[in-house]
Amino acid sequence: AKKEKTSARRAKQDLASCKNLLSCLECHEHAWPFLLPVNTKQFPQYKKAIKTPMDLSTIKRKLQEGSYKHKGEFASDVRLIFSNCEEFNEDYSPVGRAGHCMRQYFEQQWAQM
């Protein structure tokens, strides 16, 4: 019983840490391109170019719904945001630069979790 309890406690702690890190990402100065799904009316080619769209609001919903079994799955979705961004945007475009900045910030915070 002891082992399961600690793993349940660790899962609870991991979820809290992921929620906290997500909040930090959402309020980051350069988070603006990633807060909501890319508007495919504004960017009609996005749907064809990017097979698995991802954004911070979707990750937030998934966290709340308990969609992530391990914190690594959370990290994979965050990284998906930034790989989609690199695929669709030039490195030195405003969105491209925001993506590089946010990825660096995320990896720095993730390493301390």
Ligand SMILES: Cn1cc(C(=O)NCCN)ccc1=O
């Ligand atoms: C992630 N991403 C965001 C945008 C964008 O312009 N977002 C505006 C939000 N108001 C464009 C391309 C892209 O890949």
